[in-house]
Amino acid sequence: MDEKTIIVTGGAGFIGSNFVYYMLKKYPNYRIICLDALTYAGNLSTLKKAMENENFRFVKGDIRDRELVERLFEEEKPDIVVNFAAESHVDRSIENPQLFLETNIMGPEVLMDACKKYGIKRYHQVSTDEVYGDLPLDRPDLFFTEKTNLHASSPYSASKASADLVTLAYHRTYGLPVSISRCSNNYGPYHFPEKLIPLMIINALHDKPLPVYGDGLNVRDWLYVEDHCKAIDLIIHDENSVGEVYNVGGHNEMANIDIVKLILKELGKPETLITYVKDRKGHDRRYAIDPTKITTRLGWEPETKFENGIVKTIKWYLDHKDWWEEIISGDYQNYYQKMYGDK
Ligand code: NAD
Ligand code: DAU
Secondary structure, eight states, rough: OOOOOEEETTTTTTHHHHHHHHHHHOHHHHOOEEEEOOOTTTGGGGGHHHHTSSTTEEEEEEEEEHHHHHHHHHHHOOOOEEEOSOOHHHHHHHHHHHHHIIIIIIIIHHHHHHHTTTTEEEEEEEGGGGGGGOOOOOOOTTTOOTTSSOOOSSSHHHHHHHHHHHHHHHHHHHHOEEEEEEEEEEEEETTTTTHHHHHHHHHHHOOOOEETTTTTTEEEEOOHHHHHHHHHHHHHGGGGGGEEEEOOOSSSSEEEHHHHHHHHHHOOOOOEEEEOOOOOTTTTOOBBBHHHHHHHHHHOOSSHHHHHHHHHHHHHHHHHHHHHHHHHTTTTHHHHHHTTTTT
């Protein structure tokens, strides 16, 4: 395998950090540069082990900072850029849409301009299944394919859909070699405590109420984070994937309430902790991915079954209390109070 330099933006967050570790292990001769602004969602402690690897470099910076981005491209001459950097939490986008539009649309634009200027071989935009909107609960025969119309519901998903359109426009207009992956909900190590699975694990451990939105019947299609990393690895190394969009998901649809009950069971906590709270505004009902394209074209298959992945994940949170205790001890408490105080 020849040597490559890859810039991973947002590599101090949940999926980006898992991708950094995945790539450092799989490609010992690659240079991996993480560019991350270290927002509330980015944690340097997550990258502690990566810092010990001489093939890894961390750069603190904002993907919207054109000067900094160009300087980094000039210095590192990357072959590939994988953009994970984004504001990623739907509930926060409902409170502050502007930040989401600025980061999630203008950020990719700055990165792609630099890719164009420096002749980068691939720009990969990490997108989401949320760009397709939602599916009804009473039509289990329906799935998102790459041909499904974009139909975003939240300011977050609208910003991601916009970025996808800009990415495809850069391919068509400037011939930029881009690719896009639209993945379903990830779970696994380093998932920020504001998201459903870690939030429920942490609240249960503290015998705090588990806030389930609405009727708890909303369905998400869960994928173990490493399987997402494998999908991106396949796409960025496939020359025929330039200009292509791939859906990524493992046919693992589950209602929120069933996930919450499973977590309580695994932790030996009572279901009386479950508290139904006010629903999320515009709450998407069901996501379900049809991954036929990536399976048939690139041979991708999810490897971790949910029943094993969720047990591994719960164990990870039990074994890494120091990681999340530090996060929830700071500003997170204000966030929690603001978002859940009057629900
Ligand atoms: P995350 O919120 O855990 O991490 C985001 C990272 O981006 C953080 O490290 C943060 O510091 C960094 N960041 C934010 N704004 C930045 C900026 N302006 N400049 C540089 N860095 C910045 O997010 P995640 O859950 O790991 O998601 C990563 C990507 O994957 C996002 O693009 C998201 O839309 C997409 N995605 C997430 C999921 C999921 O289930 N979490 C599923 C599909 C797609
Ligand atoms: O589908 C991919 C998307 O998955 C990514 O693009 C997003 O970045 C990621 O955050 C995730 O979005 P969701 O909105 O699906 O994830 P979240 O963990 O916020 O919520 C999952 C479900 O659980 C959703 O139906 C809302 C519900 N929920 C969430 C929280 C935080 C609750 O019932 N209670 C909660 O406290």
